[in-house]
Amino acid sequence: MLEIRELTRRFGENTAVDHVSFEVPAGQMTGFVGGNGAGKTTTMRMVMGVLGIDEGEVLWQGRPITRLDRRTFGYMPEERGLYPKQPILDQLVYIAQLKGLERVAARTQVSELLERFGLGERTRDHLEKLSLGNQQRVQIIASVLPRPAALVLDEPFSGLDPLAVDSMVDLLREYTSDGIPVLFSSHQLDLVERLCDRLVVLAHGRRVAAGTVTELRDAGVPRFRLVLGGDAGWVRDQSGLEVLDLDGGTALVEVRQEGAEQRLVAEATSRGDVHEFVRVRPALSEIYREATA
Known part of the structure; x- marks a missing residue:
């Protein structure tokens, strides 16, 4: 269980996130939706420790989250953070090793994921040679190396074609079936409705709705x-x-x-x-x- 309690972040006079609270239960997909500037990315950055928290706290397994806890999370930021002039296989193996995998195991897992996302023939290509959609696939793979304790994904489906969306959906469902909590933001409401067990809606930095899709539809x-x-x-x-x-x-x-x-x-x-x-x-x-x- 990942719990967000009263998270608040200010930038000068602007309160970007205003006492936001919600839960991401184990084994469930929680969709995080809201318009541009609603505070989704800022909230995710605080969850991952990328931004400091002005008020509130993040709990993991019922206790305050630590830096070591966050190292076990898979995180996909809004901006791509990979190296454009390096072969995708080499940098993904390097990332997996940084997260604790031995080189042989890292290479095996990366190769399997590249095949799964239709990039098995592109392993030696530099990232900058790929289309934006394929770069997004590589970023997704980087976020799930190695098998994460939780997933925090900022717009993971952006730019993906239908086949890549299906591959991503299958992968996320495998993780949730193993009890992994997943939080992802998206502007694709039809996809959120199809996938998510729970939904959190932000507007102007505040949580304005939360619950299962059924609860929200009946409310x-x-x-x-x-x-x-x-x-x-x-x-x-x-x-x-x-x-x-x-x-x-x-x-x-x-x-x-x-x-x-x-x-x-x-x-x-x-x-x-x-x-x-x-x-x-x-x-x-x-x-x-x-x-x-």
């Missing part, structure tokens, strides 16, 4: 879709409801008063055929827009 004002055999215009006159959309026999309503949905169903059945009455849960993109508005 708002309930919405229902009603499909009738006849015209649904009468729904506009029902108390305790707000009609969001009305088209012939279909109405989308928001419940503003407890029990209004039950009265709506009773009225609908008394008037004729009811083909459908179902709760409509918002997409993650809609939750995000509402939380950050």
Whole structure:
């Protein structure tokens, strides 16, 4: 378990991160989302000790995190930190050795990961000769060497093609199945919704929402879709409801008063055929827009 408690960071008069708290449970993927300047990268840098903490603390396994703990983490920064004029195999093996692997084991693990990410034929290429997407693949490999105790990844999917995204997803799922906590930021909300067990939303340096995707989708004002055999215009006159959309026999309503949905169903059945009455849960993109508005 990785815990972030009341983290705060100021740059002069600007408070970039303002008493942010959340947890990254073991064996789960936690998505970290927010607009540009929301404080995601600053928070991750404090977690990794790259930036100092003005207030708050980071806990690992229930105790204050140490420099040695952080050395066991896999970290992918927003900016690439590899050497452009060195062969990718050599520098990845070097990084793995710095993290404690013997040279033979390091070379074996690096070679396996390069193959996995479609770079098995490019091992002698200098990083600068690769496309930006392939450079991102190399940066990902560097962040997971050797097998990490936790992963903190800043925009790991940026610039990746669909095949590389699938490879990355498979790798992350292998880690979480082994109990490794994963925190990653992304602007790709559809991907976050598909992958993540939990979600943390930042806006203007503050945490504005957190929880599982299901919890967040269920937390708002309930919405229902009603499909009738006849015209649904009468729904506009029902108390305790707000009609969001009305088209012939279909109405989308928001419940503003407890029990209004039950009265709506009773009225609908008394008037004729009811083909459908179902709760409509918002997409993650809609939750995000509402939380950050």
